[in-house]
Amino acid sequence: MLAYIIRRIAYLVPVLFVLTVVVFTFVEMLPGNIIDTLVGSEGVNDPEVRKILEKEYGLDQPVYVRYAKWLLRAVQGDFGMSLVTRRPVAVELMSGIPATVYLAVVGISLSMLIAVPLGTIAAVKRNTAIDYTAQVTSLIGISIPEFWFAILCVLFFSLYLGWLPSSGFANPFVDPWASLKFLILPAAAVGFRQAAYTTRLTRSSMLDEMNKEYVDTARSVGLSEGKVIFKYTLRNAMIPTITISGLQLANLLGGTVVLESIFAWPGIGRAIFEAILQRDYPLVQAGVLVLGCIVVIMNLLVDLTYRLLNPRVKLG
Amino acid sequence: MAETVPRPVLELDGLTVRFRLRRGDLTAVDGVSFAIERGQTFGLVGESGSGKSVTAKAIMRLIPDPPGEIPSGRVLFEGSNILDKSDAEMRALRGRRIAMVFQEPMSALNPVFTVCDQISDALRTNLGLSKAEARERVVELLSLVGIPSPQKRLDSYVHEFSGGMRQRVMLAMALSCNPGFLIADEPTTALDVTIQATILELITSMIERLGMSLLFITHNLGVVAHACDRVGVMYASHIVELGDKREIFANPQHPYTVGLLNSIPRLDGHAKYLTPIAGSVCNMMEPPSGCKFHPRCAHAMEVCRREIPRLKEIAPGHLAACHLHDRGTA
Structure with a gap:
């Protein structure tokens, strides 16, 4: 088991290497660089100044040299300074992680709390009004673009009703009440969409499982219908649901760039997004590393959970 | 007729199970009646799709509705009709009084x-x-x-x-x-041949030891010969022959039963070739008119095409549903 986990984490090395090479190349291919950002903002457009700045930032060297230098420092744990804020990249990114994790975990939990009971009931009461309502709602959830739903929520709950702040963030440990108010809309936007997928998945895998013979066996020994469905059948039906939700969580932890931008949520997605806009190479590179780690580790966690849920699976 | 117990453990009375499918109605069990005495082992024999398993599930009230329904018939378990029971009463019965092996x-x-x-x-x-x-x-x-x-x-x-x-x-x-009553639905079919006899032996010895009654569903007449006291032969949703094991094996009355017996390999060297039943099981979505077996029956007559034969007592405790017996030709 431990050997398996270590091997899976070792996969990170090639994954991250390829990832950083690709990202480094892509950012290089984008028109403009950090000098444009700086020069443009400071109103200076002197070729001489530009030359000096480029030398100072090391941009006069070819891309592979810069990548090699970056890599050499990165493996020693030095990710450099943000070109824009001049603060260490690690600090910049780490400050975004809690907010992202907070939103992702609350969003996924919300979606599971809605989707699993709803999908189960839809399956049990298939082809009834409840089922159709659940199905149509989840179809809407899948079809509506996330950002549009978010903006509608802001319009309705913030501008029209004035119940909730339209954007912003408060530390839940400092001011839980304010934090909750900031959290509701983004979490609902995340949760609604994820719940839409999860409901459909839970429904269809419940329908599959309910046709299996072990369900009749459980009934044939006199267990109550509630136990048959919610214990014996749901546990089997949850195997695909948990897998997909874990992958969804991995995605969300990578930062919901669009939602974080709409709600001015100070997460890692927004940090990387802005870094790309400003051609802040060190921040982009380190951000991608963090995302790569998150995805690989989340996949590992999903596999481990899968093993817990499904005893037939052997890891190796 | 050794059994003198007044009331059978289980009595099916004209049980009919129908499935309303998109392609039309399918009657999987049609007017099935038989009784199982206390301590008895009853073998329900038939090919795949003859309605044996559906009968078992109907007794356990495990027919999904929709699409299944039981438009007529009664299932009397220790005298009271299972089909009239509430879900809670049914749960109290399952496991404690009736159980099932799949x-x-x-x-x-x-x-x-x-x-x-x-x-x-x-x-x-x-x-x-x-x-x-x-x-x-x-x-x-x-x-x-x-x-x-x-x-x-x-x-x-x-x-x-x-x-x-x-x-x-x-x-x-x-x-x-x-439970006092066990339903075993082809309990040995999915097993390796070498294990089948062991499991069969185990089930019959358990039944005997615990004084239970057993409904044994199988397509294997050899298993019936080994394990059962009384036998019902099912073909295309109907019981076509019903009787004590010895009677059925020694003196089969329905052409289908005769066919089944002829298709069992024998080890005593009496027959060189097996005689399979001609044709194949009818399509239950569009069953033939009259006797369901007539398209495959060597003795089919005009009346077989028109009328569904009823179960008639041929000898005490031995019933068959075949028009041949109407004319006293059996």
Whole structure:
């Protein structure tokens, strides 16, 4: 088991290497660089100044040299300074992680709390009004673009009703009440969409499982219908649901760039997004590393959970 | 006719089960009647799709509705009609009074719960045992059905058992709450040939030891010969012949039963070739008119095409549904 986990984490090395090479190349291919950002903002457009700045930032060297230098420092744990804020990249990114994790975990939990009971009931009461309502709602959830739903929520709950702040963030440990108010809309936007997928998945895998013979066996020994469905059948039906939700969580932890931008949520997605806009190479590179780690580790966690849920699976 | 017990354990009276499918209605069980006396083993024989398993599920009230429905008939279990019972009354019956062993133990047992979890849940629900008591009882049950070192296998999952062992677990689960009546739906069909006899032996010895009655569903007449007292032969949703085992084997009255018996390989060298029944089972969505067997029957007459033959007593306790007997030609 431990050997398996270590091997899976070792996969990170090639994954991250390829990832950083690709990202480094892509950012290089984008028109403009950090000098444009700086020069443009400071109103200076002197070729001489530009030359000096480029030398100072090391941009006069070819891309592979810069990548090699970056890599050499990165493996020693030095990710450099943000070109824009001049603060260490690690600090910049780490400050975004809690907010992202907070939103992702609350969003996924919300979606599971809605989707699993709803999908189960839809399956049990298939082809009834409840089922159709659940199905149509989840179809809407899948079809509506996330950002549009978010903006509608802001319009309705913030501008029209004035119940909730339209954007912003408060530390839940400092001011839980304010934090909750900031959290509701983004979490609902995340949760609604994820719940839409999860409901459909839970429904269809419940329908599959309910046709299996072990369900009749459980009934044939006199267990109550509630136990048959919610214990014996749901546990089997949850195997695909948990897998997909874990992958969804991995995605969300990578930062919901669009939602974080709409709600001015100070997460890692927004940090990387802005870094790309400003051609802040060190921040982009380190951000991608963090995302790569998150995805690989989340996949590992999903596999481990899968093993817990499904005893037939052997890891190796 | 050794049985003199006044009331049968189970009595089916004109049981009909219909499925309303998108392509039309399918009558899977049509007017089936038979009775099982206390302590008796009743074999229900027929090909796949003849309605045997549906009959079993109807007795357990496990027919999904929709699409299934039971438009007519009664299932009298110890005198009261199962079909009239509430869900709660039915739950009280299941496990404690009637239990069932399914054909394929791999799919009939839950893959994500340990054997102990599954069996002890039944024990705790039905008998109100504590967790520890239930665990102890599961050990007893597993050793009762011949699982070696049950203590060690308690927390295993179904996939960790071999086919024969799985069916033993299934049997342990069915017997867990001391039901008086057991339905075994092709319990040996999915097993390796070498294991089949062992499991069959186990079931019959358990039944005898615990004084239970058994409805044994099979397509295998050899199994019937070994295990059953009385036999019902089903073809295309109807019971076509009903009688004591000896009568059925020695003196079969329905052409279908005769056909089935002729297609059993014999080891005593009497027949060089097997005689299969001509044709194949009819399509139940569009069953033939009259006697369902007439398209395959060598003795088919005009009347067979028009009228469904009724079960008639040919000898005491021996019934057959065939027009041949109307004319006294049998």
